[in-house]
Amino acid sequence: MATRAQRAERRTDALSKERIVEAAIEILDTGGESALTFRALAARLATGSGAIYWHVANKDDLLAAATNDVIARVVTDVAGDAEPREAIRAVALGVFDAIDAHAWVGTQLARAPWPTAMPQIFEGIGGQLQALGVPERAQFDAASALVNYTLGVAGQNAANARLHAHGTDRVAFLSAAAARWAQLDPARYPFVHQVAAQLPEHDDREQFLAGIDLILAGIEATR
Numbered sequence: 001m002a003t004r005a006q007r008a009e010r011r012t013d014a015l016s017k018e019r020i021v022e023a024a025i026e027i028l029d030t031g032g033e034s035a036l037t038f039r040a041l042a043a044r045l046a047t048g049s050g051a052i053y054w055h056v057a058n059k060d061d062l063l064a065a066a067t068n069d070v071i072a073r074v075v076t077d078v079a080g081d082a083e084p085r086e087a088i089r090a091v092a093l094g095v096f097d098a099i100d101a102h103a104w105v106g107t108q109l110a111r112a113p114w115p116t117a118m119p120q121i122f123e124g125i126g127g128q129l130q131a132l133g134v135p136e137r138a139q140f141d142a143a144s145a146l147v148n149y150t151l152g153v154a155g156q157n158a159a160n161a162r163l164h165a166h167g168t169d170r171v172a173f174l175s176a177a178a179a180r181w182a183q184l185d186p187a188r189y190p191f192v193h194q195v196a197a198q199l200p201e202h203d204d205r206e207q208f209l210a211g212i213d214l215i216l217a218g219i220e221a222t223r
Contacts, residue, residue, distance in 0.1 A: 015047055017055040017065065024066045028104045036062070067108040068116040074098050075124040084131040085216060091124040092150045092212050093205065099154035106155035121147055133223055142219045149215060153208050174200040 023044045027036045036059065038049045045052070056062045074094035078087050099106040109117060126143040134142050181189070181196040 015045065015051050015055070020045065020052055020055055020062070021065045021069050024062050025069065025102070028066060029102055033063070033104050033107070063104075063108055064117070067105055068120070070098050070102055070105050071095070071117040071120050075120050078124065084128040087128045088125055088132075088146065088216065089209060089212055091121070091128070092146060093209060095121060095150050096154040096157070096205065096208050099151075099158050103158040106151065106158045109151055110155060118147075121150075129219070132220070134219060135223065138219075138222060145215055145219075146212065149211060153211065157204055157208075171200050174202075 020041065023041055024036055027040055027044065038052055038059070041052055041062075042049045056065060074097075075091060077094060078090045082090060099109075122143055125146050126139060129139050129142050129146075178196045178199040181192050181199065184192060186193045
């Protein structure tokens with residue numbers, strides 16, 4: 001009877017790679033990379049592992065597909081009629097938000113330049129640099145500066161979030177950090193003392209975009 005019941009629970013609709021990737025993203029968001037196993041995925045999809053292997057070769061292939069899916073949404077969500085500068089800001093902020101929402105994406109992008117995800121980011125930013133009139137000889141360096149800044153800040157932001165328990169009061173935590181900064185020797189750390197008061201209330205997204213604007217200003221100044 002148990003066997004029949006289990007068989008009855010199996011999906012009767014067609015299993016697609018898109019459905020597999022969607023389920024994988026849900027598992028990754030909930031439990032992280034260690035939670036993503038083909039057994040867990042098969043249970044969530046009410047299917048057998050063999051059916052999943054028909055669409056994805058292994059876990060690395062599945063992680064790549066999940067990362068590509070998240071990044072593809074970021075790039076395609078940018079308005080087609082946006083001005084180049086605003087489009088670059090939109091792509092960069094989209095990647096920042098995606099890594100904030102899916103911390104594992106930052107890990108995957110740092111681990112290896114996946115076949116599609118990283119080129120998608122470069123294309124989304126590089127294409128707009130071309131439209132902005134950046135000379136061809138400077139486009140790769142400009143795109144690299146923007147991409148590396150985006151991934152670095154987004155990855156660090158996600159790492160900081162993982163270090164603290166869910167529900168941690170952000171302002172209280174940063175206020176405590178600011179208090180520690182204020183206790184440092186002002187003769188040795190004059191700048192840290194100057195900005196310590198700004199730490200508790202600063203907005204991560206606004207500060208991130210300020211950095212993007214600084215890089216863009218430098219790029220535009222060299223045209």
